[in-house]
Amino acid sequence: MGTTQLEAAPEPKYWHLKTVLSEALDSEFTVGEILPNERDLAARFGVARATLRQALEQLELEGRLQRRRGVGTTVAPPRMGVAVASNARDWPGGSDDAWQAVDATVESPPSAVAAALETAPDTEVHVLRRTRVSNGQPVAAELLYVPSAAAPDLPTTDTGAARARAVLRELQSLGLDGEDRAVELGSARADDAKELDRLPGAPVLVVTTRYFTHGTPAAVSVATYRADTCRLTFGDTASVEIHDAPHPKAS
Amino acid sequence: MGTTQLEAAPEPKYWHLKTVLSEALDSEFTVGEILPNERDLAARFGVARATLRQALEQLELEGRLQRRRGVGTTVAPPRMGVAVASNARDWPGGSDDAWQAVDATVESPPSAVAAALETAPDTEVHVLRRTRVSNGQPVAAELLYVPSAAAPDLPTTDTGAARARAVLRELQSLGLDGEDRAVELGSARADDAKELDRLPGAPVLVVTTRYFTHGTPAAVSVATYRADTCRLTFGDTASVEIHDAPHPKAS
DNA sequence: GAGTGGTCTAGACCACCTC
DNA sequence: AGGTGGTCTAGACCACTCG
Secondary structure, eight states: OOOOOOOSOOOOHHHHHHHHHHHHHHHHOOTTOBOOOHHHHHHHHTSOHHHHHHHHHHHHHTTSEEEETTTEEEEOOOOEEEEEEOSSOOOTTOTTOOEEEEEEEEEOOOHHHHHHHTSOTTOOEEEEEEEEEETTEEEEEEEEEEEGGGSOOOOTTOOHHHHHHHHHHHHHTSOOOEEEEEEEEEEOOHHHHHHHTSOTTOEEEEEEEEEEETTEEEEEEEEEEETTTEEEEEESSOOOOSSOOOOOOOO | OOOOOOOSOOOOHHHHHHHHHHHHHHHHOOTTOBOOOHHHHHHHHTSOHHHHHHHHHHHHHTTSEEEETTTEEEEOOOOEEEEEEOSSOOOTTOTTOOEEEEEEEEEOOOHHHHHHHTSOTTOOEEEEEEEEEETTEEEEEEEEEEEGGGSOOOOTTOOHHHHHHHHHHHHHTSOOOEEEEEEEEEEOOHHHHHHHTSOTTOEEEEEEEEEEETTEEEEEEEEEEETTTEEEEEESSOOOOSSOOOOOOOO
C-alpha cells in the first residue's frame, strides 16, 4: 500500500529527549551550570512537563544532573569514587576509617539483621548511627549493629556519639577473621534521606557488610550510599579515576 | 489561633501508598501472585493512575514487584545473591566462571574504557560480549575489553562465540596480579536491556572491573546487572542469605 | 479483540528557597 | 513575592501479550 517506510522506531519521546539532553550536557554545559527551568525546557522541546521530567529523572539517576526544589537543576560533577573495601581489612572505627559516629542506642534489630547476625530475633544489640562525608558532601548513612555479647560492659552513662565510640573501641580488641559484603539498589528511608540531604525514596546503594570473628558474625553494617553521586570502589590497587573528566568547581 | 495541630506531615500520597502496598505484599500476597491491574488499584485507593504508578515504580525499584507490559504486575521473589567477586581471583573465562560468551569483535573502545586500559583512545581492542544467567533468568550483560596486545595472534577466521572463547583462552595464560572494581547505578542501554529482558532505561548496577598483569591493566569488564532482581555479593566467606525468606516457586 | 502496563498531555496546586 | 522543582489529576492513546 501507500505506507512507505514509516520510520522503524517509535522511540519514546522521553528517551529521545534524554539522549538529546545528554549530548547537550556534554557539549554545551559546564559542571555546576544551571539549566533553564522545567517549564521553559518543556516548551522549548514541545513536550509536556511530565515528559520532560521523565527525561530529567533518568539523567539524575545516572548522576548527570542534580535537582533541588526551590533552586533549580544543575549539571552534576562526575561521580566521586568512594572506597568501600580495600585489601587491608579492619573493623569499623579503625584507624583510617572515613565514618563519623553520630549516636548509639540499644534495640532489638530488624529480623533481617538478626538473621545476618545469627542471633535470636529478640536479642538486643547496639545500634550505632554513623555518617560519611566526602568532598564536603554527605555520601552515606550507616546503621551498625553490634550484639551486646561483642561489646559487653560499657558505661551506660555515656550517650550519643561518645557511647558509639566506646562500642567501636571494644570492637578493635577482637580478632577480625573475615568480611562478607553485598550491594543492592534501594530507596532512602526518611531518616537516611535527611542525613543524605535528599528526598525520601531517592535511589541509594545499600551495602551490607558482615564482620566475622571466630567464624561467627560479630557486627553487621547496613550503609546506604547516595546512588546519584557515588561510585563504590573495591580496590586491590590504588584507585584510578575511570571517569577522568576534570573537576572544575561549581560556582 | 484556632489552628490546633493540623497533622504534622503532609506525606506525599504515593509514599504513603507505597508503604501500605508494601505491608499488604508482606501479609496478603505470595510470591508470583498477580496483583489487580493499575486502573482497579488506583480506583480502590482513590488516586489517579499516575500516582498509583509512582508507588509501584518505587516497589519495583526495590525488587518487590515485577511488571510486564501486556501481562500484569506480580509479586517478585526476594533478590537473588549473585557472586561478583570471591577471594579466589581469576581471569574472566576461568574454570568456574558463570558467564557465557556470545560473540566478539575488534573495535576502538569508548574513551572511558581506553582511559581505564591506559591505552591510546584509538587503539583497537577485542570486545567480547557475554551474558550471565542465574536461576534460569538473565541477570547480567557484559562487555569485556581486551587490548590486542594481550591476545595477539588469533585465527581471524573464527567469528562469534568461538572467537570470544579463543580470546579468553589467551587470557588464562597470563599472570593475574590484581583486580580493581567499581559499582555504580546506571540505566540499561537498548542493547543491554534486550539481553536482560527489560525495557531500555531499566535500572542496572554497573560493575567495572580492571584486571592487572605486570601492574598494567590487561582487560576491563563492564558488566550491567539487573538492579531489580540482583543483590551483588562480594564474599570472603560462603554467602549466607541475609534476606532469608523462603523461595516458593511461582506458578 | 480484550486486557495489561507504558507513554503523553494540559492543566492545578504545593513545598521550598531566595531575594 | 516570585520562582523553582515536587505532587497530583483525569483523561487519551500506544505497544504488547494472550486466549
